[in-house]
Amino acid sequence: MIPEFGHFALILAFCLSLAQAVFPLVGAATGNRQFMALARPAAAGQFVFCAVAYAALAYAFLTDDFSVRFVALHSNSELPTFYKFAAVWGGHEGSLLFWTTVLAIWTLAVAVTGRAQPEAFSSRVIGVLGIVSAGMLAFTLLTSNPFDRLGLEMPVDGNDLNPLLQDPAMVLHPPMLYIGYVGLSVPFAFAVAALLTGRLDREMARWTRPWVLGPWIFLTLGIALGSWWAYYELGWGGWWFWDPVENASFMPWLVATALIHSLVVTEKRGLFKSWTVLLAITAFSLSFFGTFLTRSGILISVHAFASDPARGLFLLMLLALITGGALMLYAFRAKDLAGEGGFTLLSRDAFLLANNILLTIAAAFVLFGTLYPLFLDALGFREISAGPPYFNVVFLIPMLPMAVLLGIGMHAAWRKTPPDLLRRKLKWPAVFAVAAGATLPWIVFGRASVLSTIGLAIGLWVVATSLVDPIMRRLGRGATGAPITRAQWGMYVAHLGLGLFILGVTVTESYDTELDRAVRPGETWHTGGYDFEFVGLRDVQGPNYTAVEGEFEVRRGEKLVTVLRPQKRVYRVRQDPMTEAAIDAALHRDIFIALGQSLGGDAWSVRVRVKPLISFLWIGAVVIALGGLIAVTDRRHRVQPAEQAERVRVAPVPRPASRPAEGH
């Protein structure tokens, strides 16, 4: 009964989403206030029914209701309860339900906080979100109903959750990503509403900012979690592969990052308006495109894994409706959004322009490289592969100059900056970055390449330029009056995170040690500065798997550093062999061991990796997200319009244009 109830709730949610789409938009267009007043109740109702449907599916999982097809395919009575709950989003249908529920939550949040905005504007925002909800709910109901019953062929027990997903990080990774992806629908709706209204003033840009930063924080963490998971769970020690689906999550991130920066210009100077709108449309479109890529099988359906063109077609049509509609509107309306105002080469504005161009180009490269094999296939050429060797080269082209410019841009003032000021602030960071970049690799590792030197210098440059302002203030030197705002702190912290990330990538990619080796118990060897001993093997029983566990002692000189116990698991239901790597993580390096294959008897092939500074990848990502979080808490984003207007009227303190920028 409960699953039918859930199905019914989902149908009601769809009906309400239609109401949420139609009435507010029509009301805003015709000035009908009663219609507009329906926006919030409809959004609230849609949320309630999505939540009910979600709870019904979760209930089916927790009670092992294997008469529901989706539950039978993705759960098992032996599965730990924690994973039963996570299994709700562990497959196509359930993750769609999660998607729509998250969208309903974001919509509700916008509806509740948007009361202070002009009624027509906020009605349009809620209406546009209603269109997206209606589309996705229709897709779920028509092609991927998670509540389908199996009828007579109901199995005694379920097929189990994919063992790769039975992992704490994997439980969090998809929801984080979805919350981020889906959250980008809010700035999208703001952008479309701005186009419909025909104007985008600085105030609207200010409202939009937290709605970009929020999803962006989730995306950042989601991508980092996925990368971390791939690193320790897939058993070969890689952390990024430029795989189409990794790219699908990375492209919206790049564009959302550009959007954050472009919004600043729109907010502070009233410029780049149409560009900001275009980025907001693109960011959400790319998230949606990612959904399409992962669910249509368009790029990854090889051999037996037949894709479902019906689902793909539905999503493509939805993409055409949502993105196509928004871009069509953009084509006709964007010219109304032109902004007046000048700036010079040495200005915050110009650096942010460069940032935007470079980030957009980077996203375009990733998109182009991801789809190129498809283009060739569609045009009848022989298929090719574009993998890490291609993307690594191409991605660095815009990213290296961007990282260099970012260090200067942070300290540039709006409109124009006296070169003196920049020289004073940046002289020491530049000297430090170049000197340390050129010498550190030799001192620490005894060797250097062009790329590792450049990477280190740039990473140190970004770190130093992010810290220079706070440090100079603390030392009481070069302080320029106003205290650092929350938004500014956010910028410094996020950029510091990027610098740490660059350092991590450079060092771990340049100086890691890889060894694949056949070993027998008792055998010892030396690699990457450590002595390893293969002590022995034993059998281990898990809750729903059995495993062979190897024991390895790692020594440095005489000192025992760690004992690592990698496993090779076989999950009972699916009988999939899984590699569970063992990692000794430290700030300065990870030691990674994974069991490869049994070579007969007690002999095993093992993968040993010593990866210096890889922790900086995850730390960097977390610090980047933290920067976003600090920026969100800037109270100016939450100031109500009336109060804001009041403040401006009371105290419009004109400031000299040559001052270093405050806020961003």
Add this chain to the structure above:
Amino acid sequence: MVRILVACLMLVLATPLAFAIEGELGFDDPAMNERYRSLLREIRCPKCLNTSIADSDALIAADLRREVHQKMAEGHTDKEIVDYLVSRYGEFVVYRPPLQPSTWALWGAPPVLLLIGVIVFARILRDRARQPLDEDPIS
């Protein structure tokens, strides 16, 4: 997420798990080993959707590793080995797309796009530099 699919598929495909042959694991000479490992990373496992043969547990990947190992031991250059594999499995098998008519756009697009970016930047800057620097407060 694709990794999950990849992993699922690898299991569906009709290949038993490989028994690693010790020869495929690497070379004793560090420079040679480094060359071997980076070559493996550039070759796509033809049957595992999207993993390099360095990272795949599939049967065919182990065979290809052994083939690469053997050819390197015989003194073949990286290019000879890659050319051999391309002649057997097609361009699909290498992650670094070769420069040929069908990939001119792939390799050509990045520099062209970057050039367009520079031009766009210069033109916007030129237009903006002509406009007055308004003195509105920046909050």
Add this chain to the structure above:
Amino acid sequence: MWRYAMPIVLFAVLGVFLYRGLYLNPGSLESPLVGRPAPEFSLPSLEDPLREVGSDDFAGQVALLNVWATWCVGCRQEHPYLLELARTSGIPIYGLNWKDDRAAALEWLARLGDPYVASAFDSEGDVAIDWGVYGAPETFLIGRDGTVLHKHIGPLMPEIWRRDFLPKIAKECGSLPCPLVDGEE
């Protein structure tokens, strides 16, 4: 004005490709060997390790080379049809027994029937790599001059035989009947 319309134009172009992409199969790779001379090989015979089986055996004939193994599910699936082809098509089928256990393979042939004129035993998989084999089963059609005419990945089924193989065989043989080689059995 036109620059504001550029995004929608680019999106439309992308949409067309994506639409086409939905109906393409990115896995259907044509072997680069097609149209080129078949790689030469010589391996121990499955039945008798002392005897050699190799590309010389089918020189001058139109022949099939079928990659198979006992651990492969698809091979079991296509097996009855291979037996039928061996009886009726007049085209000799050679087997490449790939990374298999000799005893198991012999038992399989004894139990299910042997469609092969001869099977080469490729325990290491070296020859399979030379032929660009992805997995089992795969079937190559080889022309009289030793050129690879076609490669099929997956179980060989009647409709595939009629659609992909027969036209190429007809073209290779022209109006003449293809030389029917007496099987060695």
